Amino acid sequence: MEHASLTVQILLPLISVIIVATILMARRRQLFIRRIQGLTAIDEAIGRATEMGRPMLCCPGLGGIDVPTLQALSIITYIVRASARFGTRVIVPVSDPTTFPIIEEAIRDAYVAEGRPEQFNSNDIRFLSNRQFAYAASVAGLIWREQVASCFLFGLFYAESLIFAETGQQVGAIQVAGTPSTTQIPFFIAACDYVIIGDEFYAASAYLSREPTLLGSLVGQDICKGILILLVLIGAALVSLAPLIGPPAGQWFFKLFQ
Amino acid sequence: MFQPVQGYRWYGYIAGALLVSLVVVLILQQTPPRFRKPLIRAITLLGGLFYALEFFLPTHPMPTPEDPQRVGNFLTPYVVPFGNTSVIIAAWTVGLGFINLVQVHSRRLLRGAEGAFNSAVLLISMAVMIVVHILQKVHPNAINKNLHHLLFDGALQSLDATMFSIIAFYIVSAAYRAFRVRSVEATFLLVTAVLVMLGQIMVAQAVTMHLPHNLHVEVIRDWILTKANAPATRAIAFGLGIGGLAVALRIWLGLERGSYFEAQE
Numbered sequence: 001m002e003h004a005s006l007t008v009q010i011l012l013p014l015i016s017v018i019i020v021a022t023i024l025m026a027r028r029r030q031l032f033i034r035r036i037q038g039l040t041a042i043d044e045a046i047g048r049a050t051e052m053g054r055p056m057l058c059c060p061g062l063g064g065i066d067v068p069t070l071q072a073l074s075i076i077t078y079i080v081r082a083s084a085r086f087g088t089r090v091i092v093p094v095s096d097p098t099t100f101p102i103i104e105e106a107i108r109d110a111y112v113a114e115g116r117p118e119q120f121n122s123n124d125i126r127f128l129s130n131r132q133f134a135y136a137a138s139v140a141g142l143i144w145r146e147q148v149a150s151c152f153l154f155g156l157f158y159a160e161s162l163i164f165a166e167t168g169q170q171v172g173a174i175q176v177a178g179t180p181s182t183t184q185i186p187f188f189i190a191a192c193d194y195v196i197i198g199d200e201f202y203a204a205s206a207y208l209s210r211e212p213t214l215l216g217s218l219v220g221q222d223i224c225k226g227i228l229i230l231l232v233l234i235g236a237a238l239v240s241l242a243p244l245i246g247p248p249a250g251q252w253f254f255k256l257f258q
Numbered sequence: 259m260f261q262p263v264q265g266y267r268w269y270g271y272i273a274g275a276l277l278v279s280l281v282v283v284l285i286l287q288q289t290p291p292r293f294r295k296p297l298i299r300a301i302t303l304l305g306g307l308f309y310a311l312e313f314f315l316p317t318h319p320m321p322t323p324e325d326p327q328r329v330g331n332f333l334t335p336y337v338v339p340f341g342n343t344s345v346i347i348a349a350w351t352v353g354l355g356f357i358n359l360v361q362v363h364s365r366r367l368l369r370g371a372e373g374a375f376n377s378a379v380l381l382i383s384m385a386v387m388i389v390v391h392i393l394q395k396v397h398p399n400a401i402n403k404n405l406h407h408l409l410f411d412g413a414l415q416s417l418d419a420t421m422f423s424i425i426a427f428y429i430v431s432a433a434y435r436a437f438r439v440r441s442v443e444a445t446f447l448l449v450t451a452v453l454v455m456l457g458q459i460m461v462a463q464a465v466t467m468h469l470p471h472n473l474h475v476e477v478i479r480d481w482i483l484t485k486a487n488a489p490a491t492r493a494i495a496f497g498l499g500i501g502g503l504a505v506a507l508r509i510w511l512g513l514e515r516g517s518y519f520e521a522q523e
Contacts, residue, residue: 001334003317012503013314019504023513064348067502070509097355098348123362127355131414133421145373159425166428169435180498182491187429190436198494202501213513217504224500 007256015227019220026216033215038176038194039207042075042152045174046082049149055089055124057148059139059164060103061155061179062132064096068180072155073103074205075178077110079152084114092125093142095135100127136160140167153177153192154201157184165191178204199225279350299512306510312337359384387414450486454479 004012049056058076063069076092083090092107094100104125111120128138140163143151151168153161153175161177161184168175169191177188178196188195196204199221206214238250263271289297312333320330328334363377387409394406437448456462457479466475508514 001312001328001330001337003312003329003331004314009314015500015503016507019507020511020513023508065344067505067509071505074514094355097351097353100355100358101351122358123365126362127358130352130355131418133418134414137417137421159422162425162428162432163421166431169432180502182494182498185494187432190432191428199497199501202498202505213508217508217513221497221500221504225497228496228500 005258015224018223018227019217022220022223023213023216026212026219031212031215031219033203033207033210033218036196036200036203036207038178038196038200039204041174041176041194042079042208043082045150045152045176046079046086046088048174049083050086050088052149054149055091055146056083056150056152057139057143057146057168057173058090058092058152059155060092060094060099061153061157062095062135062160063156064098065102066156068156068201069096069099071202071205072178073099073106075154075208076103076152077106078205078208080107080110081114084111084116084119087116087119089121090124091142091146091148093135093139094125094127095130095132097127097130100125132158132160136163139164143167143171143173147171148173151175151177151192153179153188154196154204155179157181157188162187162191168192302510303512308333308336308340450482454482457482 046056056079058079060069060072060076063072080090090107092103094103104122107125108117108120111117126142129135139160142148143164144167148168148171151164151173153164153168154177157164157179158181161179161181165175165177165188175192176194176196177192178201179185179188180198180201182198185195185197202221203218205211206218235250235253238245238253242250286294286297312331315331315333317329317331317334320328320334322328360381363380366377367374367381390402390405390409394402433451437444437451439445439448453475457475462475466473471477505514
């Protein structure tokens, strides 16, 4: 089992306190969030599918019940709610059986929240396979057969990411992707119309819902990133100035992070 | 904490676990909707608190025969049994996934809808695979083992490998689009990609070996990968780490709003 080192015992609670504090502060005042192109494109993709009268595909990736998949579900719920207003069909292929009931319930709730429970079709929330390439083949088949107009790829992806993105490209779907899997981001950039990179993925729910709690959390994240950048700069400065001030200062600093 | 048991006690434990699960499901079903969310939040908070305390509390040596170097605190022995509950829940949900698959495809088959033949193939394949796997476990004779080997390693694994190999063609197609010189950024991407690719091959290394060391193509490749690519990837990872921590905190403390949770008042 891994346990917290002294630095982690200081940094992690500090970051947590900053995030929770900014969430509490945000409930009292209006916060600004910059425009994120990829997230703005979600509405454009929904509109296109509605105009073409073709379905949309929301793929939550291969993750189980974890933070990236819950975040992806949050984005997918937004897409389902928006599509319910226009009567556009959304297909959600699921790979992990543990997330299947959660996704099904969340999507049913989304239709109910929009006052369109009759639009919920259990056949469109489909468990396909928990084997990576069986899932990839099934999703690619779905994209071809249904000739989807828009593809939303949010969640954890591995080698199958390019199979989805290229198949969507071949059917002419507008594609928006976002993943915390840094190794798959280049593939999405090559094959998708819009890609949400890095922590923009976690900013998505705040950007889409504009809830004060989520916006506050985003401000907290930025403050914490500032602290980490400061620590990186101090480390770089100590290494660069080692010939002048001697190595002990740098060594002491690095030992803190070992 | 929980030692493996044999014989009648094993059946007793299984029956007891099923009974307890049934009672828990019944209680959850009977819980009024307005109490369900607080209940889920309370369980999430307690679960998270357990792991947080186990991670942060001071540790001392706790050697075991398997791991003489192990350190931990009074919560450490419960981490594995606690984690196993998620495995048990996952095992239950596999059944839900299976039911959904059967429902979707049997409906299509009965209606004779488009793609009914594919649904029939899926259902028959699923049934055959289940029967063969059970037979191989219950009666591991040569016929059952060979049949299992034929279906699992011969068919399923080969189909997996086929899908994986298709990625090579998709990479070429995606690379062609990405490397088209349409803008300054795309030109940078093309030049960088060509340098990295050339740095991988012996011919290009041989051609540049007479140039000054810093102009060797493999040196340029290493510089791009370690000085340009790696810092950018780490920067993304930093952001992702903090973003993930923020989402985890919101879920743990029941602060998540506006998505699959109720909108803020």
